[in-house]
Amino acid sequence: MSLNPPDLRPDLAPKMRLDAPRPGQPTIGMVSLGCPKALVDSERILTRLRAEGYAISPDYGGADAVIVNTCGFLDSAKAESLDAIGEALTENGRVIVTGCLGAEPEYITGAHPRVLAVTGPHQYEQVLDAVHAAVPPSPDPFIDLLPASGVSLTPRHFSYLKISEGCNHRCKFCIIPDMRGRLVSRPAHAIVREAEKLVANGVRELLVISQDTSAYGADIRFAEERGHRAHIDDLARDLGQLGAWVRLHYVYPYPRVRNLIPLMAEGLVLPYLDIPFQHAHPDTLKRMARPSAQTETLAEIAAWREICPDITLRSTFIVGYPGETEAEFQYLLDWMDAAQLDRVGCFQYENVAGARSNDLPGHVPEEVKQERWERFMAKAQAISEAKLAAKVGTRQDVIVDDIDADGIATCRTKADAPEIDGNLFIDEGTEGLAVGDIVTVEVDEAGEYDLWGRLPA
Known part of the structure; x- marks a missing residue:
């Protein structure tokens, strides 16, 4: 069943970073699976718990109970979630389940009847109620002070900024709207205020996320409140005034x-x-019930590059979708040659319980899916390698993510999002660098997905 293990799924959030608790506090552990949107939910839950005096344990042994925030995007992701719940039960024994898979409580309790509670996605109050029942709070107002920025599960210098919940599309392979509901946009002034606080507390990069970023504000008629309009164009401009990098994720290719x-x-x-x-073939996209056709996408990409030649385009694709013929797959490969996307991830299609695509005719054999995935990734890798080779000799602004004990700095260019894209490494002269710095680097070497560079003399 596990066609797409975690290392092949390009939708995963960075690994959580937790600080050790002080002695004497009630402690909660957190396992956060799936995408950055789920990571933001985990941050909100932990922020509320910290405000009530709970400590956050980085391991099972130090926790009085464990919350597992699950993913239900694919059946392989569901299996991963069940495995994580089982591990938490084995290692700790007191487990509360939340997240996308929580929309199917019988599925969870059927496999793990000992869980203390099951709640659905972004049901923060129900999660808190379950924690209170399992581990009563014991706040100390003189000690348990919550930082203004709340609890962050990512490094201090970047943060995800979720602008909406849910999705109005009905793609046949996806059950996210069934689990997370229809589009619900946050007020623009609340998003900007959150971003201002993050930047004031040291965040250098804001990663804008939602299920459909392009549709932001449509459900509230692009309302304007307190000087900020709920439209992605206005929101992007407002965020761009704050002095941090602003990176847009999950943007549908509307005109x-x-x-x-x-x-x-x-x-x-x-x-x-x-x-x-x-995908790229019109017939495949029609069977997927995608919200926008790709027939004019190459022209749109050309128009974007005309306006902004340095633009980086990343995307994900599905190969082996029901009914995909060899001709349709070859069309996709040819489209990739024409589009020359910079960063690409790929899933092999798999059935997901409740998805309408399960009932489509012409399911592709597993060995064909694998063979097409390998051909697709070879194409994507060759394009990536050529594009990175063209950057040798250029100067790139990078943000420093890590500096190891040997002084090697792991950085990202403007073309690289955390975890899902490549890195730029600096292996000498990093004594004056700190995590979160934004510096200019001369690129002197390129690989298939990564770059190497040096600080200018």
Whole structure:
């Protein structure tokens, strides 16, 4: 069943970073699976718990109970979630389950009847009620002070900024709308205020996430409140005024996306678009019930690059979708040659319980899916390698993510999002660098997905 193990799934959030608790506090552990949107949910839950005096344990042994925030995007992700719940039960014994898979409580309790409670996605109050029942709070107002920035599960210098919940699309392979509901946009002024607080507390990069970033504000008629309009164009411009890198994820290729590109050319927003194309052949897209056809996408990409030549395009694709013929797959490969996307991830199609695509005719044999995945990734790798080779000799602004004991700095360029894209490594002269610094680097070597560089003399 596990066709797409975690290391092949390009939708995963960075690993959590937790500090050890002080002695004497009630402690809660957290296992956060799945995408960055789920990681933001985990941060919100832990922020509320910290405000009530709970400590956050980085391991099972130090926790009075463990919350497992699950993923239900694919059946392989569901299996991973069940495994994580089982591990938490074995290592700790007191487990509360939340997240996308929590929308199917019988599925969870059928496999793990000993869990203390099951709640659905972004049901924060129910999670807190379950924690209170399992581990009563014991706040000390003189000690348990919550930082203004809340609890962050990512490094201090970057943060995810979730602008909406849910999705109005009905793609046949996806059950996210069934689990997370229809689009619900946050007020723009609340998003900007959160971003201001993050930047004031040291965040250098804001990663804008939602299920459909392009549709932000449509459900509230692009309302304007307190000087901020709930439209992605206005929101991107507002965020771009804060002095941090702003990176846009999950942007559907609607024609109005063209309005964002001048902001990238101006330097207000990073020249980076994460667009879930999923496929290129019109018939495949029709069977997927994708919200926008790809027939004009190559022209749109050309228009974006005309406005902002430095733009980086990343995307994810599905190979082996029901009914995909060899001709349709070859069309996708040819489209990749024409589109020349910079960063690409790929899933092999798999059935997900409740998805309408399960009932489509023409399911592709597993060995064909694997063979097509290998051909697709070989194509994507060759494009990536050529594009990175062209950067040798250029100067790139990078953000420093880590500096190891040997002084090797792991960085990212403006073309790289955390975890899902490549890195730029500096292996000498890093004595004056600190995590979170943004510096200019001369690129002197390139690989298939990564770069190496040095600080200018």
